[in-house]
Amino acid sequence: MADPMKIRATMAGDVCEIKVLMSHPMETGQRKESDGKLVPAHFIQTFVIAVNGKTVIDANCGVSVSRNPVFGFKVKGPKSGDKVTVSWVDNLGDKRTDESTVA
């Protein structure tokens, strides 16, 4: 199981800025170990961000997203105290969901 995500949701005027840091190796499947063996691909393929259960961001990722990826989005409408949920699924079927509240 991967480490928890860091989710920060802050209001700036009427726009909520959501920043997510996911803990994931994001292996491309093209890198070789020192013994010359390919490191198998292991990367987040999809993630969804929801505010109070309503999807706001629905994303697909490829292998070229950086290790421990950071994403930033802006959403109009949320209020302080609203619940922000982020869920990802990787190519090996691992998944993780974390929750935070809008500050």
Next chain:
Amino acid sequence: MDMTRRTLLRGIGSTGVLAAAVAAGVLTPIRVFAAEWNKAAFEAKDLAGGLKGIGATGATDSKDIVLTAPEIAENGAVVSVTVASKIPGTSSIAVFVEKNPMPLSANFQFANGALPEARVNVKMGQTSLIKAVAIANGKAYVTQKEVKVTMGGCGG
């Protein structure tokens, strides 16, 4: 073809079916829920294939997509890219690194008040154009910026 979105989503691994449905025009790419990974687009080995995979072949150049990325990236492993679209009705934004082995890096769909803006860190194997594609009302728009990746920290 009597296929609801739900059965479509249930069929994990049925990307081929999805791609076929898109190709057949049964579904416009804009309505495809991204919850299923777009294998065809992400595994495409060239830009044309990636663009085709997200239904953005023949995207029009647009100055209304603001692509922010460094001129020079000293570390190709983490290049911060921000894309914001001013095109009304933008429903999704995709980021491509043209010279990566698989150019499509990420594709974001916006809903329920999300502004058409996204920040993502991408890996770059070498100096390349970064292309940002926005899809608005079924039409594709694109803008680009070159990012130089310096190898070995010699600042070239």
